[in-house]
Amino acid sequence: MKRTLLAAITALAMVVAGATGVNAKELRWGFQTDTDSLDPHAHAVTFTIGFLGNVYEGLVRRGADLQIQPALAESWSISDDGKVWTFKLRKGVKFSNGNDFNADDVLFSYNRIADPDAQMKINVASVKEVRIIDSHTIAFETRAPNPILTGRLNSVFIMDKEWSEATGATKVTVMAGDTEKVSPAGQTAMGTGPFIITDRTAQVKTVLVPNPNWWDKATHNLTKVTMTPVKQDSTRVAALLSGELDMAYPIPTQDINRVNSNGGTSVMLGPELRTIFLFMDQNAKNLYGTETKNPFLDLRVRKALYHAINIEAIKKKIMRNLATPSAIMISPLLFDRSGDFNRYSYDPGMAKKLLADAGYANGLSARFDCPNDRYVNDEQICQAVTSMAAKVGIKLSMTAKPKAQYFKQVLDPKNRDYHVGLIGWTPGSFDSHHVVTNLLATYDEKAKTGRYNLSNHSDARIDALNPMIQSESNKAKRDGMIAEVFKRVHDNVYYIPLHQQGLAWGIRDGVSLKQRGDNVFRFRHVNIN
Amino acid sequence: MIAFLIRRLLQAIAVMAVVALCAFFMFQFVGDPVNQMVGEDATNEDREYLREQLGLNDPIPVQFANFAIKAAQGDFGVSYQHKRKVSILILERMPATLELAVTAAIIAALLGVPAGVYTGLRRFGFTSKLIMTLSLVGISLPTFLIGILLIYLFAVILGWLPSFGRGEVVKLGTWETNYLSVSGLKSIILPAVTLGLFQMTFIMRLIRSEMLEVLRADFIKFARARGLPNRLVHYGHALKNTLVPVITIIGLQLGSLIAFAIITETVFQWPGMGQLFLQAVQVVDIPIMAAYLILIAFFFVVINLIVDMLYYVVDPRLRVDLPSGGGHG
Numbered sequence: 001m002k003r004t005l006l007a008a009i010t011a012l013a014m015v016v017a018g019a020t021g022v023n024a025k026e027l028r029w030g031f032q033t034d035t036d037s038l039d040p041h042a043h044a045v046t047f048t049i050g051f052l053g054n055v056y057e058g059l060v061r062r063g064a065d066l067q068i069q070p071a072l073a074e075s076w077s078i079s080d081d082g083k084v085w086t087f088k089l090r091k092g093v094k095f096s097n098g099n100d101f102n103a104d105d106v107l108f109s110y111n112r113i114a115d116p117d118a119q120m121k122i123n124v125a126s127v128k129e130v131r132i133i134d135s136h137t138i139a140f141e142t143r144a145p146n147p148i149l150t151g152r153l154n155s156v157f158i159m160d161k162e163w164s165e166a167t168g169a170t171k172v173t174v175m176a177g178d179t180e181k182v183s184p185a186g187q188t189a190m191g192t193g194p195f196i197i198t199d200r201t202a203q204v205k206t207v208l209v210p211n212p213n214w215w216d217k218a219t220h221n222l223t224k225v226t227m228t229p230v231k232q233d234s235t236r237v238a239a240l241l242s243g244e245l246d247m248a249y250p251i252p253t254q255d256i257n258r259v260n261s262n263g264g265t266s267v268m269l270g271p272e273l274r275t276i277f278l279f280m281d282q283n284a285k286n287l288y289g290t291e292t293k294n295p296f297l298d299l300r301v302r303k304a305l306y307h308a309i310n311i312e313a314i315k316k317k318i319m320r321n322l323a324t325p326s327a328i329m330i331s332p333l334l335f336d337r338s339g340d341f342n343r344y345s346y347d348p349g350m351a352k353k354l355l356a357d358a359g360y361a362n363g364l365s366a367r368f369d370c371p372n373d374r375y376v377n378d379e380q381i382c383q384a385v386t387s388m389a390a391k392v393g394i395k396l397s398m399t400a401k402p403k404a405q406y407f408k409q410v411l412d413p414k415n416r417d418y419h420v421g422l423i424g425w426t427p428g429s430f431d432s433h434h435v436v437t438n439l440l441a442t443y444d445e446k447a448k449t450g451r452y453n454l455s456n457h458s459d460a461r462i463d464a465l466n467p468m469i470q471s472e473s474n475k476a477k478r479d480g481m482i483a484e485v486f487k488r489v490h491d492n493v494y495y496i497p498l499h500q501q502g503l504a505w506g507i508r509d510g511v512s513l514k515q516r517g518d519n520v521f522r523f524r525h526v527n528i529n
Numbered sequence: 530m531i532a533f534l535i536r537r538l539l540q541a542i543a544v545m546a547v548v549a550l551c552a553f554f555m556f557q558f559v560g561d562p563v564n565q566m567v568g569e570d571a572t573n574e575d576r577e578y579l580r581e582q583l584g585l586n587d588p589i590p591v592q593f594a595n596f597a598i599k600a601a602q603g604d605f606g607v608s609y610q611h612k613r614k615v616s617i618l619i620l621e622r623m624p625a626t627l628e629l630a631v632t633a634a635i636i637a638a639l640l641g642v643p644a645g646v647y648t649g650l651r652r653f654g655f656t657s658k659l660i661m662t663l664s665l666v667g668i669s670l671p672t673f674l675i676g677i678l679l680i681y682l683f684a685v686i687l688g689w690l691p692s693f694g695r696g697e698v699v700k701l702g703t704w705e706t707n708y709l710s711v712s713g714l715k716s717i718i719l720p721a722v723t724l725g726l727f728q729m730t731f732i733m734r735l736i737r738s739e740m741l742e743v744l745r746a747d748f749i750k751f752a753r754a755r756g757l758p759n760r761l762v763h764y765g766h767a768l769k770n771t772l773v774p775v776i777t778i779i780g781l782q783l784g785s786l787i788a789f790a791i792i793t794e795t796v797f798q799w800p801g802m803g804q805l806f807l808q809a810v811q812v813v814d815i816p817i818m819a820a821y822l823i824l825i826a827f828f829f830v831v832i833n834l835i836v837d838m839l840y841y842v843v844d845p846r847l848r849v850d851l852p853s854g855g856g857h858g
Binding site: 036042043044119172183201204229232235239402407413425428434451 | 558559560561562564565566567568569570571572573575578579582583607609610611612613614618621622677680681684685688691692693694695795796797798800804805807808810811812813
């Protein structure tokens with residue numbers, strides 16, 4: 001009896017295995033976290049928005065090369081004053097419930113994402129008003145000329161107005177008081193995109209199938225995608241090695257060789273858009289919490305720290321070549337004139353001389369704060385910087401802590417509780433102006449500039465260029481102004497850029513895909529043999 | 530007995546209130562939830578608005594009072610990260626954790642008790658010494674290391690068992706079970722062994738030392754003198770008399786199995802409450818953290834209560850409401 005049962009189970013298992021093996025092109029993908037929810041407007045989290053981009057679409061989208069392409073809008077034009085963008089919407093597009101897509105849905109989605117409770121509202125912050133012109137034409141008017149509006153609208157996903165009203169998903173989940181206002185959009189996705197979510201258990205798995213009615217021609221050959229969050233690095237690598245996953249990332253730097261030598265799997269490396277850099281408080285008279293004069297007010301000290309850093313050693317020994325040393329505060333992929341810039345050389349002798357000139361021949365001490373779970377090998381980078389700085393006489397006392405505590409400590413502009421620190425930045429709009437206005441302009445609460453100017457420096461020329469860069473539509477002129485800002489940052493060492501950290505995606509042989517520098521994975525570029 | 534139960538219930542409420550209070554004060558040091566929720570380029574007003582919405586600007590006693598009043602009604606609020614009700618999130622994940630912990634406890638007891646008896650009876654035998662040496666591994670290696678080693682051996686090298694997840698679960702109403710499908714059963718083996726290994730060695734060593742002690746007692750000598758067969762002496766008399774401390778330990782350990790499943794769940798991507806909690810800590814999702822800690826306190830209290838009641842069943846001396854006179858108590 002027992003044996004018969006066992007035989008029956010085995011036979012059944014084989015049948016099931018066989019049935020799913022024929023012609024099925026299933027992609028099993030493991031990432032380190034799950035999407036926060038399925039609401040396309042509620043979370044300002046790169047992974048969540050990146051994942052939902054497989055299901056939802058904006059008026060425009062980014063290709064694998066990160067360039068803006070038409071999506072739900074077929075074409076657009078900009079008024080002469082640069083303030084009004086008129087979009088011609090694509091006709092015949094349907095949401096996956098069969099409802100037609102039209103201008104009402106765009107206006108509805110704009111209102112939903114502009115809601116104060118929606119964390120994605122930043123993407124429409126420059127928009128003053130949205131007007132429907134006819135059922136397939138819509139105009140976006142900005143407060144000031146904004147040549148990079150489409151760089152934001154690709155993340156403004158369009159929801160179905162009728163569906164949202166019928167299900168009560170017209171607003172994102174409201175966090176305050178009344179806990180009954182949980183939006184159903186968090187549990188169900190209803191988009192126009194290339195894939196449809198058919199099954200989801202949060203934190204366990206999400207199953208998608210191709211949208212048969214997608215407006216664009218599908219270039220992938222998938223029949224099913226299963227996304228499983230696997231938090232632990234070693235488990236994720238093991239699941240890729242054992243063939244339980246077809247694609248997994250991130251692969252930790254120390255496991256890259258293991259995955260490559262496994263046979264059947266390999267790691268796809270590439271530069272990420274995020275720049276890792278050091279900041280030094282350049283405003284406080286005394287170092288925070290001490291009576292010691294702030295040495296970083298002196299350009300020579302900042303330059304000395306820059307010269308002290310052996311970036312090639314960090315790249316080789318700590319990042320295992322999974323990094324691109326950087327001379328400016330934005331990825332070279334996002335700024336055409338990045339080739340104009342070079343790092344200050346690694347030169348401990350020069351660093352010591354600069355320190356002596358500044359009156360610190362006997363060295364100086366400062367605190368150095370670091371996250372330990374945010375960037376690739378963040379804590380190890382900080383340890384290396386600490387020991388390199390010590391060699392020229394800058395004694396940093398380093399503290400590394402989890403990001404939740406670290407960001408609370410350093411991101412409060414009213415209480416700058418740090419001397420030197422490490423942080424990373426990816427410009428949300430993929431444009432230099434994002435870096436200029438957030439990191440490089442003077443902190444001004446009213447003008448909403450310099451919110452992340454962690455060095456707390458103030459440069460009148462950068463402040464003057466900031467609004468000009470925002471509204472200039474001539475690319476050469478604009479790039480010239482951006483280059484001027486970056487040159488000032490370099491000459492004055494407002495920050496010390498370290499590197500672009502790298503992407504490491506583990507892929508099973510036979511799976512082809514496109515790696516995007518923003519670490520976003522689009523299933524529509526995947527083919528499986 | 531009823532007075533005892535009521536007393537215990539009152540204690541339980543007090544314990545949970547204290548846990549909630551401690552947890553709430555601890556949350557002031559875990560970091561800032563707002564930074565985890567807003568985008569990188571959020572303005573000060575955005576942050577302030579969110580802070581106000583979440584009630585983070587209220588004094589801590591007010592925050593605690595708001596939380597306690599709602600929690601008493603079973604409402605733990607909405608998760609900052611998932612934007613869903615915490616009570617639903619936890620209920621969804623509870624079956625995974627309970628099945629894992631119970632499976633681990635069963636494996637620990639089924640292997641630990643016989644091994645303990647065996648090593649107690651033949652303490653100079655080669656096998657006993659081997660078992661005792663191996664058990665040191667279970668005591669001394671940290672759980673996550675054992676988990677990773679098992680994954681590499683059984684999933685990557687041998688390819689017999691899955692390296693992560695619960696496999697295909699079967700739904701029984703709202704309860705998702707691992708026990709009713711082949712892939713579910715295969716999936717639970719590695720995490721349950723990892724989680725139960727420490728408990729198993731612990732039980733084994735406990736039973737062994739208890740056995741050694743009991744076997745020297747007079748009543749065992751008398752039992753042998755009466756000519757009872759070894760089987761009856763060892764299992765009927767000796768083992769039964771070792772059980773009081775063993776039940777205490779197994780019971781209390783079940784509580785720690787549930788609580789410490791956090792690490793095992795993370796290593797094996799087991800979608801239980803522990804994993805939910807760990808993730809909540811990373812993004813400072815206070816509603817989940819608070820609810821989880823209170824729930825774990827509740828589990829400990831309930832298990833303690835059951836253990837206390839089991840004493841009555843196992844130890845006849847406790848059933849008489851008189852101080853036990855004489856004997857070897």
